[in-house]
Amino acid sequence: MSEIILKLENITKVYSNGVVANKDINIEFGKGEIHSVVGENGAGKSTLMKIIFANEKQTTGNIYYNGEKINYHSSLEAIKNGIGMVYQHFMLIPSFTVAQNIILGAEPIKGGLFLDKKQGVEITQELAKKYNFDIDVNAKVQDLTVSAKQKVEILKTLYRDAKVIILDEPTAVLTPQETEALFEQLLYFKELGHTIIFISHKLNEVKQISDKITVISNGETKGTFDCDDVSIDQLTELIIGRKLENTFDVHKEEVEKKPLLTVKDLSFKESGVYKVDNISFTVDSGEILGIAGVQGNGQEELVKMITGLLPQDSGIVEINGKDVSNFGIKTRRDSGLSYVPEDRMVDGVAAAASVSENLISTYYSSDEISGKFFMKDKNIINLSKDLIKRFYIRTRDENSRVDSLSGGNIQKVVVAREWKTSPLIMVAEQPTRGIDVGSARYIHEELIQMRNDGKGILLISADLNEVMSLSDRLLVMYDGKIVGHFDDVSKITENELGLYMLGTKKQSEDELRRAVHE
Amino acid sequence: MSKQDIKTLKKIKWTDDKPFSFLQLIASLFIALIVTFVVLLIVSDKPTKDFVDLLTYPLQSKFFFGYVLIKMVPLCFAGLATLLYFKSGLFNLSTEGIFYICGVFCTIVAVNENFMTGNSFVDSSLAIIIPGLLGGLIALGPGILKAKYNTGEMVISLMLNSILFGIGFYIVKTFLAVEGITGNASAPFIESAKLNIIIKGTQVHSGFILMLIAVIAVYILLYKTTLGYQIRMTGLNKNFARYSGMSATGLILIVHFLAGFLGAAGSSIELLGIYKRFSWTMLPGLGFTGALMTMLGKNHPIGVLIAAFGISYLRASAQLLANSSAVIDVKLISLVEVVLTLLISSQYFLRNWRNKKLIKEEITHE
Ligand SMILES: Nc1ncnc2c1ncn2[C@@H]1O[C@H](COP(=O)(O)OP(=O)(O)OP(=O)(O)O)[C@@H](O)[C@H]1O
Ligand SMILES: [Mg+2]
Numbered sequence: 065m066s067e068i069i070l071k072l073e074n075i076t077k078v079y080s081n082g083v084v085a086n087k088d089i090n091i092e093f094g095k096g097e098i099h100s101v102v103g104e105n106g107a108g109k110s111t112l113m114k115i116i117f118a119n120e121k122q123t124t125g126n127i128y129y130n131g132e133k134i135n136y137h138s139s140l141e142a143i144k145n146g147i148g149m150v151y152q153h154f155m156l157i158p159s160f161t162v163a164q165n166i167i168l169g170a171e172p173i174k175g176g177l178f179l180d181k182k183q184g185v186e187i188t189q190e191l192a193k194k195y196n197f198d199i200d201v202n203a204k205v206q207d208l209t210v211s212a213k214q215k216v217e218i219l220k221t222l223y224r225d226a227k228v229i230i231l232d233e234p235t236a237v238l239t240p241q242e243t244e245a246l247f248e249q250l251l252y253f254k255e256l257g258h259t260i261i262f263i264s265h266k267l268n269e270v271k272q273i274s275d276k277i278t279v280i281s282n283g284e285t286k287g288t289f290d291c292d293d294v295s296i297d298q299l300t301e302l303i304i305g306r307k308l309e310n311t312f313d314v315h316k317e318e319v320e321k322k323p324l325l326t327v328k329d330l331s332f333k334e335s336g337v338y339k340v341d342n343i344s345f346t347v348d349s350g351e352i353l354g355i356a357g358v359q360g361n362g363q364e365e366l367v368k369m370i371t372g373l374l375p376q377d378s379g380i381v382e383i384n385g386k387d388v389s390n391f392g393i394k395t396r397r398d399s400g401l402s403y404v405p406e407d408r409m410v411d412g413v414a415a416a417a418s419v420s421e422n423l424i425s426t427y428y429s430s431d432e433i434s435g436k437f438f439m440k441d442k443n444i445i446n447l448s449k450d451l452i453k454r455f456y457i458r459t460r461d462e463n464s465r466v467d468s469l470s471g472g473n474i475q476k477v478v479v480a481r482e483w484k485t486s487p488l489i490m491v492a493e494q495p496t497r498g499i500d501v502g503s504a505r506y507i508h509e510e511l512i513q514m515r516n517d518g519k520g521i522l523l524i525s526a527d528l529n530e531v532m533s534l535s536d537r538l539l540v541m542y543d544g545k546i547v548g549h550f551d552d553v554s555k556i557t558e559n560e561l562g563l564y565m566l567g568t569k570k571q572s573e574d575e576l577r578r579a580v581h582e
Numbered sequence: 583m584s585k586q587d588i589k590t591l592k593k594i595k596w597t598d599d600k601p602f603s604f605l606q607l608i609a610s611l612f613i614a615l616i617v618t619f620v621v622l623l624i625v626s627d628k629p630t631k632d633f634v635d636l637l638t639y640p641l642q643s644k645f646f647f648g649y650v651l652i653k654m655v656p657l658c659f660a661g662l663a664t665l666l667y668f669k670s671g672l673f674n675l676s677t678e679g680i681f682y683i684c685g686v687f688c689t690i691v692a693v694n695e696n697f698m699t700g701n702s703f704v705d706s707s708l709a710i711i712i713p714g715l716l717g718g719l720i721a722l723g724p725g726i727l728k729a730k731y732n733t734g735e736m737v738i739s740l741m742l743n744s745i746l747f748g749i750g751f752y753i754v755k756t757f758l759a760v761e762g763i764t765g766n767a768s769a770p771f772i773e774s775a776k777l778n779i780i781i782k783g784t785q786v787h788s789g790f791i792l793m794l795i796a797v798i799a800v801y802i803l804l805y806k807t808t809l810g811y812q813i814r815m816t817g818l819n820k821n822f823a824r825y826s827g828m829s830a831t832g833l834i835l836i837v838h839f840l841a842g843f844l845g846a847a848g849s850s851i852e853l854l855g856i857y858k859r860f861s862w863t864m865l866p867g868l869g870f871t872g873a874l875m876t877m878l879g880k881n882h883p884i885g886v887l888i889a890a891f892g893i894s895y896l897r898a899s900a901q902l903l904a905n906s907s908a909v910i911d912v913k914l915i916s917l918v919e920v921v922l923t924l925l926i927s928s929q930y931f932l933r934n935w936r937n938k939k940l941i942k943e944e945i946t947h948e
Contacts, residue, residue, distance in 0.1 A: 080936055081598075081599070373824070373825065394827035394828075394829065405825060410821050411822060412822065413819070414815050414818035414819040414822045414823075415819065416818050416819075417814070417815060417818050417819075421811070421814075425822065425826035425828075426827060428808060428812075428826075429808060437808065437809070438806050438807055438808075439806060439807065439811060441806075
């Protein structure tokens with residue numbers, strides 16, 4: 065058995081609002097092992113990691129690092145001693161460049177006094193290259209996509225040369241290719257004797273990369289397993305306490321076809337380069353149109369133009385037959401649009417507001433919520449309770465602040481709200497990002513139900529499994545253009561899709577034109 | 583008290599957010615007073631007496647206590663105006679200048695026979711509402727700049743304060759000042775415009791009631807109306823508000839207008855309540871004091887009311903004692919204010935205590 069580098073002994077954590085997030089947790093992490101921690105949303109994984117990283121303090125219990133009992137007062141101390149962490153929610157400074165963010169707190173110094181900017185840029189460039197992350201180190205973080213931000217977070221931790229690397233759902237927004245690249249890196253680190261603690265809801269990834277797997281449920285450990293001793297099905301059962309059917313009901317009901325979202329010749333140019341290049345497609349009632357693609361190929365901009373958060377340079381957006389090209393998001397929402405945004409913490413919630421305040425933000429002026437001036441508190445409470453139950457949002461009550469929820473539960477708040485607006489067309493960007501297998505299944509079922517009820521759904525996801533199993537039709541985006549359109553998703557393989565996503569293959573104009581329904 | 587009542591009383595959990603805030607407030611106050619005492623120990627030759635005086639002087643007569651109550655009125659209005667800004671995420675300190683210039687507007691109305699009807703209700707209302715509306719309109723200036731060009735409201739509001747003071751003082755000197763009085767003071771306000779005394783034997787005027795109404799109105803606005811909901815959400819996360827379909831432009835304008843109105847009304851009420859004539863020759867310092875009230879009041883209208891009372895109590899006490907004690911003056915109170923602000927705005931104060939208590943409770947519950 066390998067040497068123990070980190071040992072948790074009877075860790076219990078009670079948050080100030082009285083939530084018991086961890087109960088008597090005992091785990092041993094070996095040197096040079098990849099150790100996954102899995103569990104439902106709100107099980108207490110992030111909390112436990114924050115405790116190791118000295119970002120939260122355990123209420124009782126001890127941590128031993130290299131055999132010594134440690135009691136760090138801040139994460140800075142943890143970093144100094146070789147513990148690094150990539151948070152589930154980004155901790156980057158938006159107005160700083162990628163390079164500045166990465167070297168922050170450990171900047172190269174010139175002449176003993178001044179920051180060496182140039183060297184900082186060079187170091188980060190090298191770092192990115194070494195780990196095969198394609199990223200512009202001079203870009204400002206606020207302009208990056210979510211997956212790019214994730215890469216910056218990972219690089220930041222790698223830069224500090226941590227002996228123990230904690231990764232809290234690093235792959236939630238990465239594409240399979242990017243995940244592969246990251247895994248290669250992790251394996252390399254493991255060779256070098258680093259310990260990696262890995263959190264993910266994607267159990268196939270967990271199975272693929274781990275040596276050990278610890279399951280946490282309701283704040284308690286259900287045991288640590290050798291990866292080879294447990295199957296994905298067993299893990300699922302340990303995590304959600306029940307079996308999950310491998311296939312689920314995606315049957316389609318025929319509904320009257322009617323275009324709900326039409327996009328015509330949509331383009332967006334940034335510093336002279338087309339980010340979105342002349343894109344046209346239609347989403348009909350009763351269908352889920354998926355968009356696959358490596359992140360950063362124009363999907364974000366396309367979605368922002370459809371939802372009205374970004375003015376298009378040219379082209380037309382129609383929602384339910386109404387031209388909304390020149391209107392903002394309010395008008396579009398009023399016309400029947402709802403939108404699950406990519407970055408839940410930036411757009412999706414007001415973190416310091418309560419769960420119920422977050423659950424009504426997109427339809428607060430409806431009759432159900434508001435009279436002429438006053439809000440109907442009773443209705444808000446009832447409706448919140450209902451949504452909390454329906455979407456398994458784990459929270460103390462509807463008055464808890466959203467930032468006291470776990471990442472996956474925050475995501476559920478966003479999805480529940482957008483579902484509740486009873487949209488005609490839902491634009492769902494990574495709708496199950498960070499959501500555990502059980503709840504993800506539920507959300508998928510809700511999406512399918514919506515489709516069968518005659519709604520339209522535009523699904524954008526880095527999770528190929530998700531787009532392929534839910535979509536009725538599929539578009540592939542590469543370099544701002546649509547390069548593939550598939551009427552029957554069951555006829556394509558993941559590999560083939562990959563070729564389109566990487567721009568190696570492209571369909572003819574004729575084939576692509578079918579994406580538009582006249 | 584019924585058994586039920588006793589039970590719910592017992593059930594107050596000091597570790598819950600609101601009781602905890604309250605506890606924090608009391609503890610902060612306690613520490614601030616200890617600091618004051620230590621300072622008195624150093625500077626005073628009869629520290630205990632001075633200290634006791636400072637704490638109890640306003641309680642020694644009805645008149646003194648009344649003085650505390652009227653002195654809290656402008657503090658509270660300034661606090662409410664600033665609260666509106668802060669809640670919507672704007673760091674605007676223009677209440678300062680608005681307070682001054684709207685005092686001037688109020689004077690223009692209240693010394694002019696032509697505006698007055700003789701009915702005291704109508705006249706007071708006019709002398710409060712007209713400057714109030716003007717104050718709202720002035721505040722719209724930075725509001726429009728913010729909404730249209732996203733200018734930094736902090737800097738703009740500080741510049742605006744100087745400008746408003748300049749204009750106001752010019753109006754006073756050239757149009758309002760009467761001869762025969764030292765300094766620049768206006769003619770006396772017409773009797774019917776002044777606010778009535780509501781408690782005999784004190785100076786407490788009907789403006790005190792207006793203040794209470796304003797507190798309740800702001801509370802309802804913020805927490806019970808759709809508008810308030812939008813204001814709060816915008817203040818917490820602008821992106822989220824936009825994404826949800828709220829219009830920031832409209833909100834920014836409304837908030838500026840309301841805050842301007844509140845500041846101006848506070849100014850007029852102060853003037854018509856306790857002054858005979860307009861004689862301010864300086865900015866009142868209420869921009870920062872307003873911010874102080876919101877901070878001490880934990881960003882809540884009721885909190886602002888309590889903070890205004892507390893600060894007014896200490897300031898009034900110091901003012902009243904200034905003649906009889908060699909060391910006590912309003913500057914000493916600034917010290918208390920600073921200590922209080924530091925403690926109350928610190929997230930860490932008492933946190934360890936709370937954590938320990940929680941552990942005990944939760945673990946034994948299990
Ligand atoms: N700052 C906080 N204050 C109060 N409660 C919190 C706080 N952070 C988390 N919690 C609560 O602690 C519990 C565990 O949360 P944690 O974030 O550790 O879950 P998780 O396992 O990481 O879940 P997810 O998979 O959704 O990220 C949840 O019930 C959550 O509501
Ligand atoms: Mg988490």
